[in-house]
Amino acid sequence: MLIRAGVAVAVFAAMSSGCTPPQAPKGAAINDKVYAVTPADIKVKGAVISGTLSEMKVVERVEDGSGRVDQAARLTGKLILTNVSKDLSLRVLGGKLIYIDMQGRPIALEDKRTEPTLRASSPYGAPEWLDPGQDASQPVEAEFPVAALKMKRLKEIRLELLYIPSPYKQETMNFGVSITQP
Numbered sequence: 001m002l003i004r005a006g007v008a009v010a011v012f013a014a015m016s017s018g019c020t021p022p023q024a025p026k027g028a029a030i031n032d033k034v035y036a037v038t039p040a041d042i043k044v045k046g047a048v049i050s051g052t053l054s055e056m057k058v059v060e061r062v063e064d065g066s067g068r069v070d071q072a073a074r075l076t077g078k079l080i081l082t083n084v085s086k087d088l089s090l091r092v093l094g095g096k097l098i099y100i101d102m103q104g105r106p107i108a109l110e111d112k113r114t115e116p117t118l119r120a121s122s123p124y125g126a127p128e129w130l131d132p133g134q135d136a137s138q139p140v141e142a143e144f145p146v147a148a149l150k151m152k153r154l155k156e157i158r159l160e161l162l163y164i165p166s167p168y169k170q171e172t173m174n175f176g177v178s179i180t181q182p
Contacts, residue, residue, distance in 0.1 A: 029064045035149060037075070042157075048085040048165060049130075053157070054078050058144050072113065073144040079118065080137040081161075083130035088165045092128045092136070094119050095161040099148050102155045107145045116142030118159075 037056040044051050055078050061071035075097070083090050097116040099107040109115070118140065128136050148154040 028066060030061050030070045031064060033060045033062045034058070035060070035073075037077075044159075045084065048083065048088055049090060049161065049163065050082045050084050051159065051161075052080045052082075053140065053159065054080070058149065060149075072110070073146060073149060075116070075140065075142045075144045075157075077140045078137060079140050079159075080135055081130065082135040083132055085132050085165070087132065087169070088167060089132070090130045091164040091166065092130060093162040093164065095159055097140075097142050098158040098160065099145055099154060100156045100158055101148075101153055104155070107148050107154070109143055109145050113143045116144070118142070 035058040037058060040056050041052065041054040042056075056075065057077070058073050058075050060069060060073040062068070063070055081092060095118040097118070099116075101107050118138070130136055
């Protein structure tokens with residue numbers, strides 16, 4: 001009996017040490033490289049709409065040691081749009097961001113990167129309506145051109161909004177009524 005138990009323990013030990021897969025070597029750590037955007041908050045005003053783009057920064061994910069880019073640069077922030085009109089409702093359809101260089105020309109994105117667009121919609125997926133005096137906010141996360149990360153290359157960020165104005169009217173209606181005794 002003792003011989004069988006000793007052989008079973010030896011076989012189990014050999015199986016458990018030989019069956020475990022070798023651990024994969026750990027890859028280099030990936031860290032966020034954060035670029036500050038100055039100024040971090042920008043306010044602009046148009047004829048019927050004003051906007052604030054705040055908390056702006058550019059984030060790029062880079063592998064430690066090698067410097068290999070794991071995720072290309074992206075602009076993040078928060079956009080608040082306000083309808084400053086007194087008599088128009090606005091149906092905000094969306095917009096796009098354009099990065100402008102020091103000569104006033106757009107900076108192109110690299111190959112296979114999507115155009116930086118904004119989608120303006122309510123939580124239910126319908127287009128956002130802004131009545132006079134009303135505001136709406138949404139997070140911004142958009143592709144950012146690597147060429148714009150170079151010092152003294154980026155002059156401004158342009159936001160082109162697409163919206164449909166609609167006349168806003170408020171009316172009062174009076175209904176003539178009387179009450180009779182039961």
